[in-house]
Amino acid sequence: MRKAYRNALALLNGAALLLSAAAAVRAVELGRTGGPYVPTPQVVVDQMLRMAEVGANDFVLDLGSGDGVIVLTAARQFKARGFGVDIDPELVKLSNDSARRLGVADRVAFQVQDVFNADLSRASVLTLYLLPSMMSDLLPKVFLELKPGARVVSHDYHFGDDWQADDYMTFDVPEKEAINGVPRATIYLWIVPAKVAGKWRLSIEGGAGGYELDLKQKFQMFEGSALAGGKSTKIELPQLRGEAIRFALNAGAGRHVFSGRVSGDSMQGTVELGTGRGTVRWTATRVATQAAAR
Ligand SMILES: C[S@@+](CC[C@H](N)C(=O)[O-])C[C@H]1O[C@@H](n2cnc3c(N)ncnc32)[C@H](O)[C@@H]1O
Known part of the structure; x- marks a missing residue:
């Protein structure tokens, strides 16, 4: 003492x-x-x-x-x-x-x-x-x-x-x-970062497909994978600042670059399609939670 x-x-x-x-x-x-x-x-x-x-x-x-x-x-x-x-x-x-x-x-x-x-x-x-x-x-x-x-x-x-x-x-x-x-x-x-750990179902507008995201988080750092058509891709260039999120996914011919905001169990924003088909909207919903690692 x-x-x-x-x-x-x-x-x-x-x-x-x-x-x-x-x-x-x-x-x-x-x-x-x-x-x-x-x-x-x-x-x-x-x-x-x-x-x-x-x-x-x-x-x-x-x-x-x-x-x-x-x-x-x-x-x-x-x-x-x-x-x-x-x-x-x-x-x-x-x-x-x-x-x-x-x-x-x-x-x-x-x-x-x-x-x-x-x-x-x-x-x-x-x-x-x-x-x-x-x-x-x-x-x-x-x-x-x-x-x-x-x-x-x-x-x-x-x-x-x-x-x-x-x-x-x-x-x-x-x-x-x-x-x-x-x-x-x-x-x-x-x-203070949004809590993003867990499994998410992500849809891209205009029939450009969707992914099952599996994210792990340690404070403002996150990592994980995206599953589409039985194929798993690693999340690239992840960034989380408050509610603002950014990440990229390898899409074969190029990279889809996602940016958006997290609000509780949903996320939404725009994605620049790596396939050269422009920028469209995306949304995601958390389907299973996972405690953020500290
Ligand atoms: C270094 S001073 C900082 C004062 C002020 N924040 C500043 O920056 O000028 C730390 C203050 O924390 C208070 N303090 C220490 N332990 C505390 C506790 N457990 N709960 C509330 N206040 C505490 C002290 O009384 C002291 O006034």
């Missing part, structure tokens, strides 16, 4: 953490601390929100919201709505006071809550600045509760090799030197 707390202090160091040391100790005692309070510098907050392309239609949720800087900035600069949860009641009170003072209390709120009890389903953007062990523990919840297409942005810490970031950037932040000894910040971005 003591060792875990010392490690937490070493990773997120600085004078600011003393403010919420008591809350961090309580969380360590519960065995699940995301680390003590260390605010993300404003320049990093701005870049996180830009990287997630936050806009007025977004609902931004910060897990372990500290003084509320990320959600407050999303409301003030990007007109978003949002919510923050933190285990430290003083930080939550400070955040709600700031929201009233800044005139955004109609769009954002903060609540005392353990991150594991937070409802993520409303969020279109999830922000994180939590210790690596907490990131790993949160991974299944984040992947399963967020809607496909939701963006996750994290300051400095990632989900390990399990769920690789779709994008990241590192830049100089001199003021972080005094906080954790590293004058740089890294921001990671993930786009």
